[in-house]
Amino acid sequence: MNQFTAGLFLLIFLALPPVANLLESIMVVHMHMQMPLLVIAGFLMAKLVQERFPVFFENWNSNGVPGILLFIIIMVYWMIPRTMDEALTVQSVAIFKYISLPFLAGIPLRDSWKKLGDKSKNALIISFTVMFFAMGLLYIMSPEQLCNNYLIIEQITLGWGFITMAACAVVYLIYSAVVDPSDYV
Amino acid sequence: MEALKLNFQDKTNKALGINEEDALITKTYMLVAFTALLIGGTLGLLQGLNRAGLLELPVWFNYYQVLTAHGLLLVLVLTAFFTIGYFYAAMSHSLGGLLPKVRKMAWIGFGMKIVGFVMAVIPILLNQATVMFTFYPPMAASPWFYIGLVFIVLGVWMCAFGAFIQVANWRKNNKGQHLPIISYFATGVFVLLFFGSVPVAIEVLYIIPWSIGWIETINVMLARTLFWAFGHTLVNIWYLTALSAWYVVVPKIIGGRRFSDTLTRLVIILLVIMNIPGGFHHQIVDPGIAESVKYMHVFMSLAIGFPSLMTAYAMFSVFEKTARKKGGTGIFAWFKKLPWGDVRFLAPMIAMIAFIPGGAGGIVQSTNQLNQVVHNTLWVVGHFHLTVGTTVVLTFFGISYWLIPYVSKRVLTPKINKLGVITTLIWTAGMSFMAIAMHWVGLLGSPRRTSYTTYADNATALSWDPYLMFLAVGGTLLMIGVLLQVYAVVHLMFFAPKGETEFPIADVEDNASKTPMWTESWGRVVVLLLLLVAMGYVIPLVEFIGNAPPGSPPFQTW
Amino acid sequence: MKKNWHTPFALALVLLFGLSLFYIGTDGFKAYTAETARVNSLIENQPQFPEVTFEDSKGRVYPVSEFDGKYVFITFMYTYCSTVCPILEMNMGQVYSQVPEEYIGEDIVFLSISFDPERDDPVTLAEYTGHFNADGDTWRMARINDQEELDSLLEEFGVVVIPYENGDFAHNSAFYLVDREGTLIDVMDYTEIGEAAERVNTILENDKGE
Structure with a gap:
């Protein structure tokens, strides 16, 4: 099974109504499992797309910056509380979710990642870490219900999900700063 | 220069066998492990006889004390000491001898574990820690019991860090090379040992002030969750240890090559990453976790079955290939070409076969509805006597027949080999009687962790009795097995004829493709592990802490 | 060396897309939660x-x-x-x-x-x-x-x-x-x-x- 099929299969699997309902019924799973999996689906499918349209990516994403910017925009967009709600209640937004995350975030991420330098990569990870800490605090501290479809306790859970993910990113950053892989490999 | 020296050391190590100081570590760990087997096994027999209604235990050493000690000795002491002793020998062998620093750490770790163990055992003997081996609140033991556990965990950490230092040092001196496969297994096991025991360390540090009385109540659900994050990981650490022997050692013993190196390493990585959140399937009937969350966790737990299926495929592929090379034919007839008379093969082979029903039973009981039928019945006890008591322990037995001669610089004589084969068969028979009867009577409703009672001659309870009799039969057979095994271990360690025994590590196939270098990136593996743990635990933990029910004061139910 | 005009153009396009996405998605940067959006639209639609x-x-x-x-x-x-x-x-x-x-x-x-x-x-x-x-x-x-x-x-x-x-x-x-x-x-x-x-x-x- 090549990567494209795997990605497509994953996308279809995630879009199946029972799977989607289950994942979307828990706020933190909706944001931190379903959405990243959709990005991964696109990431996997990217290979074939890159092979089919090499010139397109070469021309329009030569240094990786437009692609990564598109990725950031899509990711940030789906972190807005309102989009989470509307993905559940407004059909067009739901469809947009299944299209934007794989195709406008997953594919550009894969194409851009290799083109970026080490510094840009680290800068990206650091900024997402900071953003995750901020979003985590927002969701934990917010006294009011930010999403009408989820309870306050789920919102706090999501906040901690953000914080723990950011903490993992910090572990990774420290690891890559302290350990020089060329010492070992 | 450094590398050259190391290379030299490596060669002497392989030519002359393990050096004395490293051997002493493993020998000591093995002695403790098999002493634990002897005492723990005896206690097991007492329990079996009690459950069959044949033996009334005295008031000063009751059924629940016996059960606590049996569990502690066999699931903590035997396994931990065996695993650490085995992998330290493996690292010594494959990484050019242990560093003096690491050796010292292994001894400090040993001391801490022994101190901790003694501290935990005394309250058990005094009947002040009869909490059984899944120590979760609100049952509270004497604080000393928990302080002892802290020491055991710290001792294990010491050994884990020793292993990390050893591995990092080797990699620095052997750039561009893959970590030898057996040490790769060791790394996976020690990573899991460390991260898996973090939750239980937190739990115990929370329990201690509560059992002393400094804090009045404890959050029971939180404590249980922390316990199982550790408990299930521990189970899989033994499994991973057994896997190392299956993948690396068994192919060499049958005279074959081992299965794809990449796949082996992938299996290790998957098991390390996916393990810790797996603990939730022990809490399927617990309150406080939404059904959808449980459902996802079961999905997650069953995902661990995937590497197991890959393993099953890999093992049988190796067997068939080797047997056919030796002239085996037919669809199944090649089976006869396998060295069934060699205990070093027979024991792990039966262990693997036992894992087929063992794993299937595991899948059954991690299903919500079916779990409700068998939860806290003898079924579960039957399950882990099949997986741990048979699969893991028989693999350990199989390992002991070459590992102990290897560290004691002696040889396995045909006589002891024969004794080993007999031990294996007796063990298999004993466990079959016991495990099958336990599964069956569990389905009929007989509870676990309950001393013999007829419930005032209730008809249902009386109908369990014939099955419970098998527990006594199995227990007796197992006791014979324990005695034979301990005899073999002592003999191989101190009395067998002197000679060279090799550490059997199979080679990969000649035409094997190169293993990709990403498999060496343990940092990334650990980050992924943490990420999965974070995702798996954030929902229930926030729920348990945020919507905490009133806490519970300590209870002594015995 | 011919200057690649595609990349800056793509960058501008992505930025424009992002801006309009956020503009539409938040009713012109006014409503970041569904609740605000709901209240705003209720007051508007009466x-x-x-x-x-x-x-x-x-x-x-x-x-x-x-x-x-x-x-x-x-x-x-x-x-x-x-x-x-x-x-x-x-x-x-x-x-x-x-x-x-x-x-x-x-x-x-x-x-x-x-x-x-x-x-x-x-x-x-x-x-x-x-x-x-x-x-x-x-x-x-x-x-x-x-x-x-x-x-x-x-x-x-x-x-x-x-x-x-x-x-x-x-x-x-x-x-x-x-x-x-x-x-x-x-x-x-x-x-x-x-x-x-x-x-x-x-x-x-x-x-x-x-």
């Missing part, structure tokens, strides 16, 4: 109070036309609620006491609507009026027995009610103000009592002045 039949704490049954010609100050609640509803009702009571007495009953009626008709029968509601010193006439508490009518009202006024375990509901809370013609004219933050009272009084005064 939906009509749908046809429903009430049964109040005194057991009286009447259609919505009962309130024709009067402003209605509305909250949505259920009496079993132990978290936000008591606060909501208490705050409502404070608004009630800050409205000049001359308007009460004449120009404005306070109405607490239960969305849990199964348990909130007139007896329960009557008991609940007692907790907040509501007289049952100028401040009424009522249920809507017909589930379809209730749903249409909740839908029309954008009240989200999620039942969860133990018979509790998660729901959004606000003060709703309906004018003499039955049109929703404002949705107010229920925690800002002073602000809400001021707004109600201004509307009533202006109305009188005309």
Whole structure:
């Protein structure tokens, strides 16, 4: 099974109504499992797309910056509380979710990642870490219900999900700063 | 220069066998492990006889004390000491001898574990820690019991860090090379040992002030969750240890090559990453976790079955290939070409076969509805006597027949080999009687962790009795097995004829493709592990802490 | 070397796309939560109070036309609620006491609507009026027995009610103000009592002045 099929299969699997309902019924799973999996689906499918349209990516994403910017925009967009709600209640937004995350975030991420330098990569990870800490605090501290479809306790859970993910990113950053892989490999 | 020296050391190590100081570590760990087997096994027999209604235990050493000690000795002491002793020998062998620093750490770790163990055992003997081996609140033991556990965990950490230092040092001196496969297994096991025991360390540090009385109540659900994050990981650490022997050692013993190196390493990585959140399937009937969350966790737990299926495929592929090379034919007839008379093969082979029903039973009981039928019945006890008591322990037995001669610089004589084969068969028979009867009577409703009672001659309870009799039969057979095994271990360690025994590590196939270098990136593996743990635990933990029910004061139910 | 114009152009395009996405997604950077968006659109669209039949704490049954010609100050609640509803009702009571007495009953009626008709029968509601010193006439508490009518009202006024375990509901809370013609004219933050009272009084005064 090549990567494209795997990605497509994953996308279809995630879009199946029972799977989607289950994942979307828990706020933190909706944001931190379903959405990243959709990005991964696109990431996997990217290979074939890159092979089919090499010139397109070469021309329009030569240094990786437009692609990564598109990725950031899509990711940030789906972190807005309102989009989470509307993905559940407004059909067009739901469809947009299944299209934007794989195709406008997953594919550009894969194409851009290799083109970026080490510094840009680290800068990206650091900024997402900071953003995750901020979003985590927002969701934990917010006294009011930010999403009408989820309870306050789920919102706090999501906040901690953000914080723990950011903490993992910090572990990774420290690891890559302290350990020089060329010492070992 | 450094590398050259190391290379030299490596060669002497392989030519002359393990050096004395490293051997002493493993020998000591093995002695403790098999002493634990002897005492723990005896206690097991007492329990079996009690459950069959044949033996009334005295008031000063009751059924629940016996059960606590049996569990502690066999699931903590035997396994931990065996695993650490085995992998330290493996690292010594494959990484050019242990560093003096690491050796010292292994001894400090040993001391801490022994101190901790003694501290935990005394309250058990005094009947002040009869909490059984899944120590979760609100049952509270004497604080000393928990302080002892802290020491055991710290001792294990010491050994884990020793292993990390050893591995990092080797990699620095052997750039561009893959970590030898057996040490790769060791790394996976020690990573899991460390991260898996973090939750239980937190739990115990929370329990201690509560059992002393400094804090009045404890959050029971939180404590249980922390316990199982550790408990299930521990189970899989033994499994991973057994896997190392299956993948690396068994192919060499049958005279074959081992299965794809990449796949082996992938299996290790998957098991390390996916393990810790797996603990939730022990809490399927617990309150406080939404059904959808449980459902996802079961999905997650069953995902661990995937590497197991890959393993099953890999093992049988190796067997068939080797047997056919030796002239085996037919669809199944090649089976006869396998060295069934060699205990070093027979024991792990039966262990693997036992894992087929063992794993299937595991899948059954991690299903919500079916779990409700068998939860806290003898079924579960039957399950882990099949997986741990048979699969893991028989693999350990199989390992002991070459590992102990290897560290004691002696040889396995045909006589002891024969004794080993007999031990294996007796063990298999004993466990079959016991495990099958336990599964069956569990389905009929007989509870676990309950001393013999007829419930005032209730008809249902009386109908369990014939099955419970098998527990006594199995227990007796197992006791014979324990005695034979301990005899073999002592003999191989101190009395067998002197000679060279090799550490059997199979080679990969000649035409094997190169293993990709990403498999060496343990940092990334650990980050992924943490990420999965974070995702798996954030929902229930926030729920348990945020919507905490009133806490519970300590209870002594015995 | 030929300068690659594609990349800067792509960058600009992506930025433009992002900007419009966020602009559309947040109604022009105004609403970052669905709740704000809901309130904004309610105020903008001014939906009509749908046809429903009430049964109040005194057991009286009447259609919505009962309130024709009067402003209605509305909250949505259920009496079993132990978290936000008591606060909501208490705050409502404070608004009630800050409205000049001359308007009460004449120009404005306070109405607490239960969305849990199964348990909130007139007896329960009557008991609940007692907790907040509501007289049952100028401040009424009522249920809507017909589930379809209730749903249409909740839908029309954008009240989200999620039942969860133990018979509790998660729901959004606000003060709703309906004018003499039955049109929703404002949705107010229920925690800002002073602000809400001021707004109600201004509307009533202006109305009188005309």
